[in-house]
Amino acid sequence: MAEQGRYLYAVCRGVTPEAVDGIVGLGGGRVDLVSEGDLVGLVSPVDLDEYGEEGLRRNLERIEWLEAAARGHDAVVQAAAAIAPTAPTRLATIFLDDEGVRRRLREQHAAITTALDRVEGHEEWSVKVLTRAVEAEPEPVPVAGSGAEYLRRKREEQDARSASDRDAHLAAERVHDALVTVVAASRRLPPQDPRLAGHEGTMVHNAAYLVHRDHSDAFLARVHEQSDAYPEIVVDARGPWPPYSFAMLDES
Amino acid sequence: MTSTSLATAPAPLENRQIALVDLLDRLLGTGVVIAGDVVISLAGVDLVELRLRALLRTVEHDA
Numbered sequence: 001m002a003e004q005g006r007y008l009y010a011v012c013r014g015v016t017p018e019a020v021d022g023i024v025g026l027g028g029g030r031v032d033l034v035s036e037g038d039l040v041g042l043v044s045p046v047d048l049d050e051y052g053e054e055g056l057r058r059n060l061e062r063i064e065w066l067e068a069a070a071r072g073h074d075a076v077v078q079a080a081a082a083i084a085p086t087a088p089t090r091l092a093t094i095f096l097d098d099e100g101v102r103r104r105l106r107e108q109h110a111a112i113t114t115a116l117d118r119v120e121g122h123e124e125w126s127v128k129v130l131t132r133a134v135e136a137e138p139e140p141v142p143v144a145g146s147g148a149e150y151l152r153r154k155r156e157e158q159d160a161r162s163a164s165d166r167d168a169h170l171a172a173e174r175v176h177d178a179l180v181t182v183v184a185a186s187r188r189l190p191p192q193d194p195r196l197a198g199h200e201g202t203m204v205h206n207a208a209y210l211v212h213r214d215h216s217d218a219f220l221a222r223v224h225e226q227s228d229a230y231p232e233i234v235v236d237a238r239g240p241w242p243p244y245s246f247a248m249l250d251e252s
Numbered sequence: 253m254t255s256t257s258l259a260t261a262p263a264p265l266e267n268r269q270i271a272l273v274d275l276l277d278r279l280l281g282t283g284v285v286i287a288g289d290v291v292i293s294l295a296g297v298d299l300v301e302l303r304l305r306a307l308l309r310t311v312e313h314d315a
Binding site: 005008011048051052053056066067070071073074088089090091092093094095096100104108112126189190192196197208238241244245249 | 270271272273274275276277278279280281286287288289290
């Protein structure tokens with residue numbers, strides 16, 4: 001029988017045991033509460049063969065394992081965020097026992113409280129701005145003696161593309177400026193690789209916005225308005241999600 | 253192993269299902285940084301992250 005550890009999904013405030021009854025954790029474990037003062041950690045038992053240091057090193061290399069863990073973590077966080085102020089933890093935050101969780105909640109009480117105050121009543125929205133995918137011109141068959149001509153055309157194509165990327169960057173900045181007036185906070189994330197994210201065109205803006213629940217409609221209206229104002233770009237908004245990008249602790 | 257599970261399928265504007273690539277950006281890049289007992293020093297996590305990204309790229313190239 002393998003040793004068990006405690007997987008910490010999130011830290012919340014004001015969650016009762018009845019509220020998490022029936023929430024299932026990774027590997028089918030029951031989600032329990034670990035309380036320390038006004039803070040509550042959501043934990044479930046996990047097998048240390050799988051989630052210990054050695055197991056993690058092995059498993060984090062396996063995309064199927066990683067996806068299942070990320071989805072399982074997200075499911076618990078989503079359930080918690082629907083009922084209480086929730087600060088999600090990083091993937092694979094593992095303690096040896098409940099006392100370890102309590103000790104950490106005690107040590108980090110002030111910083112966690114600040115994070116919970118920031119996200120309470122808010123949700124996260126993702127907004128990405130992409131250039132419209134240009135249809136590639138069919139590559140002409142190079143003819144003898146056309147080397148200079150070919151290079152010139154290549155350069156023109158490249159110039160046109162970088163001009164359009166530049167315009168898209170400018171438009172994205174205006175979209176961002178318009179959105180931040182209706183949000184509580186924003187955070188820029190690195191643009192994603194199109195091969196991973198599956199998009200066409202160039203991603204010129206990838207950001208998370210922290211939006212009060214009461215302002216979701218205003219935020220979405222602003223997204224639509226901006227999308228209409230800049231037909232040369234694609235404005236892709238997703239959400240609402242738990243406030244993953246805004247629960248970081250300020251000092252650590 | 254295919255790349256399909258990683259791709260962001262076109263989705264309606266309001267969509268609570270988070271694409272895996274967005275979820276990993278958040279679960280590895282942000283989130284409350286509370287050190288657990290088991291692993292993972294911050295440097296360790298960053299290493300994990302780098303390896304993951306390399307892995308994800310490999311998966312994509314193979315597809």
